[in-house]
Amino acid sequence: MTETLARAPHAADDTRITICDPRSGELVGTLTPADADTIDDACERARSAFGSWSRTAPAARGEALAAAASVLEDHADELATLTQRETGKPFDDARGGVLAGVGTLRQYAELGPLHQGSRLAGDPSAVDYSIPEPRGVVAVITPWNDPVAIACGLIGAAVVTGNAVVHKPSERCPHVGERLGELLSPAFPPDVLRTLTGGGETGAALVSRPQVAMIAHVGSTATGERIARAAALTGAYVIRENGGNDPLIVDAGVDPTWAAQQAALGSFANSGQICTSVERIYVHDDVADAFVDALCAEAREWTSNGALGPLVDERMRDEVHRQLTESVNLGARVLVGGTIPEGPGSAYPATVVVDCTAVMPVFSEETFGPIASVQRVTSFDDAIAAASNDRYGLAATVLTPSLEHASRSAAELPVGTVKVNAVFGGAPGGSAEPRGASGSGFGFGPKLLDEMTRLKVVHMGTAEVAS
Structure with missing residues (x-):
């Protein structure tokens, strides 16, 4: 999957990103990339929001995600039109991508509250079990070729498991990314979902922030490899679906x-x-x-x-x-x-x-x-x-x-x-791990919930009671 810094007609400089319609060359709009202070503020606000959100009952998190899905469905035509203007994707295909995002949010709204640990076989006199816990602030970096569906998958799995998200959409469709954030974020407590506008420099700054506990990236192999190297210095956990041949x-x-x-x-x-x-x-x-x-x-x-x-x-x-x-x-x-x-x-x-x-x-x-x-x-x-x-x-x-x-x-x-015997298709719920230069980790399906959490094992023995 290909992504790079924006250039004409999707032009970027130190202060502005300019997007033109790939069908006609007409101006769509210009946006200002997030500066260092904005990135720091988004990460710090997300970290602050994580505490209470992670303690929210899973069923309530699922209800919030389902509400976000309904809002997105109500604005499907608007987002499809904007996707068409920024990426050139035909309207019906763009709308199909938005509705796929709606379906993914609803799927995770149901699966999230059911995500569970396991009972472990130990000493019969003790209780041993594992519990999944959210990781913290998840940096979600998404591409332009199916911008709503891909973002919804990663954002939905992250928030329903109790994480806070800072989303950096592609600089090739920043208006889509910003509008998606505006539609989804009110369904959650303040700062659980933040959106940053910018190109490669913004993404690089985001993944280097110490508040980021996990990075979920869909995009080019070159960018994914740079993210993995940056995460090696911060300790952030990384999943990435990158290029294919x-x-x-x-x-x-x-x-x-x-x-x-x-x-x-x-x-x-x-x-x-x-x-x-x-x-x-x-x-x-x-x-x-x-x-x-x-x-x-x-x-x-x-x-x-x-x-x-x-x-x-x-x-x-x-x-x-x-x-x-x-x-x-x-x-x-x-x-x-x-x-x-x-x-x-x-x-x-x-x-x-x-x-x-x-x-x-x-x-x-x-x-x-x-x-x-x-x-x-x-x-x-x-x-x-x-x-x-x-x-x-x-x-x-x-x-x-x-x-x-x-x-x-x-x-x-x-x-x-x-x-x-089919180039596309597959049963719902399938999860696959890319190999080699294509990335690592589960980027979709029920197993993405496992990626968004880490397991804690609990051993509970019996205390001797004072006589």
Whole structure:
């Protein structure tokens, strides 16, 4: 997942952040980043609020979170419109992200009061048990590509378990982040949820503060690694879901048209700006020709039917195009797309590129854009080996009619999530841990409640009574 300091048309300097609509280039607004005093004040206020909030009954915390979810639902259209203006995400997709955030808040409102420790087996004459306790002030740092849903997951799990939160949303959608804070924070006691506006410098200052007991980060690997190094000095606990370079294996025997539809969805949804987007496609020779033809048709349709929104800004588009251009210079061939359209905004077409190899940027780097990069393989063994040879370990997808190959994929692919015969989807409540450069810890699902707390073990023996 990609994030960087804001630059034009999302421009930042020492005093202002300026956001322009990636569809038209029109000004959305400007904001002032938080200065050192503001960051200190937010952290200190959150630490002060933590004491009483952590002692609030879990059921009452759940009720507050449920109330926040209802407020957010009432403002879904407003936040969706603002998300569209700042990030370019199509309105229906943006609204779906807001409603996903509503659902996540309600889920944690129910699960939080049920979060519990355990009875331990010890001496029958004593009582031994463990209890989860909130960590303290949680610094939540979130990205722009699904700003409401991701923030709601981390904020919801943190506050319902008794923590206080200081949220630093992406500098690419600061108006969304500020408005989200304005809507959610009144549901809780003062200062339980604080929001800070700013870019990389603000985030770096926040995670270095001694009041911060935990950092929950979703964003780029480079930023996540800097956060981990900073936390090593402060002792803050860190969970992070970072970049991905997810492979898709198209096995022999699958319907090539269906496989192309899956590949297009994985590569082009949200204009390729999803941490679990399909980045590398390994297609078996037996179906490669028909698959590539169908994938090219899918790309043309995605570009022409209006389903493809712009990239978040011109800087992101320039980076995506750089990766493609360098890959072409190394021998890749563009079959569809691959050109920057004229006019305002930061649109980029759905693109299909073939003859890719591991040394090319479209295969070796996370490409946060609508590019489907394809390599032919002669066997499933070769596909598994190539898909596994990467420093990232977020997710992988395998399209196969073979139960044996499906089982091998689950056992052998070194990633947190393996998806068989569907690029997206999964049962509610699933929690996965990313591997390698993709991060560490559970960033969603019921297990996120465990991350937001630490266990205390209690041994209660029997006292001898004075005679």
